[in-house]
Amino acid sequence: MSENKLRFxxxxxxxxxxxxxxxxxxGQVEGAELTAVCDGFEPKREWAKKEWPGLPVFEDSASMIDSGLVDAVVVATPHYDHPTEAIQAFAKGMHVLIEKPAGVYVKQVRKMNEAAAASGKTFGIMYNQRMNPLYQKLxxxxxxxxxxxxxxxxxxxTNWYRSQAYYDSGSWRATWAGEGGGVLINQCPHNLDLWQWAVGGLMPVRVRAFCQFGKHRSIEVENDVTAYVEYDNGATGVFITSTADAPGTNRFEVTGDRGKIVIEDGKMTFWRLRESEQEFNARNKASFASPECWKIDIPSSGKSPEHRGILQNFTNAVLKGEKLVAxxxxGIYGLTISNAMHLSTWLDDWVDLPFNEDLHEAELNKRIAASSFKKPETEQTAAPADLTGTH
Incomplete structure (x- = not known):
């Protein structure tokens, strides 16, 4: 690695x-260059060679790393393999940027975090929604x-609409063995991350969730979820998601002692109290009075750089010591919440955080054992889908 170039x-x-x-x-990421790719399936490797002539294409990550061509890797494999690939890369001296989610279950992600800490290398996750000015302002x-x-x-x-055709497009999709979950593990990792990150890292202390599996769709994992959480300061929260609502909604509302902030339709509105609700309540003597409130439309501070922004920040972190946004x-925080939601549903009970990770793994393994997914020997492929706007 040179002082001004990071080879990915x-x-x-x-x-x-x-x-x-x-x-x-x-060339959209300053200081970064792509020097190799790898994929375990031959059809994808052949497609890559035709699509990007001259770019070295390897069969597996170990041979790519051992080639000496790369300084950092981006892990964009199926979910279960994220921790495995990351741990191997750290052991070989690589900086690592993983796609979301961090993994499928907390126990394996904890091992990945330990490997990252021991390596001393830069470790990032593709939480590109942390680059969104709206959530940064919140x-x-x-x-x-x-x-x-x-x-x-x-x-x-609930604006994660996915048709049956989407689920039928890959045998691994929406299966416990192939994907490890449904809307919570595939579509919502960004939201579950922002749910705690955007409010200063506030994590629930207990969860009661109701996941519905295969609702309106022929799949084995959850695609409709309603969850209630409690925080240690007495606050409460509700998280509702679905892939079958049309049209869907995306409304994030945070209420505090000094007002309420709502993010919806790409806009932020702050209903700000002139004084805290607690102070008003202590001095007020009128039966039906309420605190004075000002409605403030928070102006946008620009377009989100999304994935490119995370790649740039990660590159800057390695080359210049810039602080990582993600x-x-x-990555373990949002996954902890989704694991707790699964476990609460499976046990039909409240789940306290931190939860019993061995119990969660055991319950997940029961579903993996009964899963319809069987890993194919080979994987046919076409040009990758256009994911513009899907996060």
């Missing part, structure tokens, strides 16, 4: 991996105390 290798050239290849080959307002103490968080995120170790 992409592990997996499916939909997400090929997108990162295009970004890097187009975090700023919460952390600065502008919203006061958090009292309630509600997120209705440290890889933080």
């Amino acid at each position: 290798g992409i592990i997996g050239v499916g939909n997400m991996g090929s997108g990162h290849v295009k970004t890097l080959l187009a 975090r700023e307002l919460v952390v600065s105390g502008e919203l006061g103490e958090i009292r309630r968080t509600n997120w209705i995120i 440290p890889g170790e933080e």
Whole structure:
């Protein structure tokens, strides 16, 4: 690695991996260059060789790393393989940027985090929605105390519509053995991450969730979820998601002691109280009075750089010591919430955080054993799908 160039290798050239290849080959990330890719399936390797003539294509990540052509890897494999590939890359001295989710279950992700810490290498996760100015502003307002103490968080995120044709497009999709879950593990990792990150890292202390499996779709995993959470400061939260609502909704509402912030339709509105609700309540003597409130439309501070922004930040972190927007170790937080939602549904009971990781793994393994997915010997492929706008 030179002082001004970071050589990337992409592990997996499916939909997400090929997108990162295009970004890097187009020179959109200053200080980064793509020097190799790898994929375990021969049809994908042949497609990659034709699509990107002259770019070295390897059969597996170990041979790509051992070639000496790369300094950092982007892990864009199926979910179960994220920790495995990352741990191997750290052991070989690589900087690692993983796609979301961090993994399928917390126990394996914890091992990955330990490997990252022991390696001393830069570790990031592709939480590209942390680059969105709206969520960055929300975090700023919460952390600065502008919203006061958090009292309630509600997120209705049902605009993840997926048809049966989508689920039928791959044998691994929406199966316990192939994907490890449904909407919580595939579509919602960004939202589950932002749910805690954007409010200053506030994590639930217990969860009661109701996951519905294969609702309106012929699949074996969850595609409709309603969950209620409690925080240690007495605040509560609700998270609702679905892949079968049409049209869907994306509304994130955070209520604090000094007002309420709503993010919806790409806009942020802050209903700001002139004084805290607690202070008003202590002095007020009128039966039906309420605190004075100002409606403020928070102006947009620009377009989100999305995946390119994370790649740039990661590159800058390695070359210049810039602080990571999305440290890889933080991938465990959103996954902890989704694991707790699964476990709560499977046990039909409340789940306290931290939860019993061995119990969760055992329950997941029961479903993997009964899963319809069987890993194919080979995988046919066409050009990757256009994921523009899908996060």
